[in-house]
Amino acid sequence: MKTYTSKFGSTLMLFLTFLFGGILVFMIYQDEPLKAILSTGGILMLIYLFILYLNFSTLYTITDTGILIVKCSFLYHQRFDIHKIKSVAKTNTLMSSPAPSLDRLELTYGKYNTIVISPKNKIAFVSQLVKINPNIENKIVT
Structure with missing residues (x-):
């Protein structure tokens, strides 16, 4: 079993x-x-800290049994069969997903499904996926 951390979403954090x-x-x-400035500042700080927490709590785990587990804090926890993944490609989509960084990968699986993720070490991550399922079409430059 190997766990990959998500790439830090510095663009989003800088924007915020x-x-x-x-x-x-x-x-x-x-x-x-x-009082209004302090109240607003407190609320904005809580939002900022929560998004920062999401950056550090997003993990992608590849199990020895061929399952990809995508976890983003308590908000998102999903399992994907690596043998059903059809392709992996780079994307910069802004689609809501368990990917804090805008440097993202799009995994296509099943008939029309996709998930967007942002592992820090994309090359090692994709290599391990392809090792488990050699039929994955690797569209990223390695």
């Missing part, structure tokens, strides 16, 4: 830093009451 910081700066500029 500027967005949330901008909101607070705007509130200060508008001379909002201190």
Whole structure:
């Protein structure tokens, strides 16, 4: 069994830093009451910390029995039969998925199903998938 961590979503975190910081700066500029600024800041900090937690809690595990387990905190936990995966390709889609980074892989499985993930070590991850199922069409450059 091998577990791969997700690539850190630095683009998203940078965007949120500027967005949330901008909101607070705007509130200060508008001379909002201190209580409102602190309340908003507290709520934004909780959201920021939760998204940061999701970045570090997203894992992709390949079992010895040919199962891919995708887990993102308590929000997402799914198992996929590696023998049903048809292809692996790079993607930058913004589709909601258990992939914190925008440097993503799209796995096609079953008849029309896909899942988007972002393992930190994509080459080793795909190599292990192909080792288990040599019929996977590998569309990433290795």
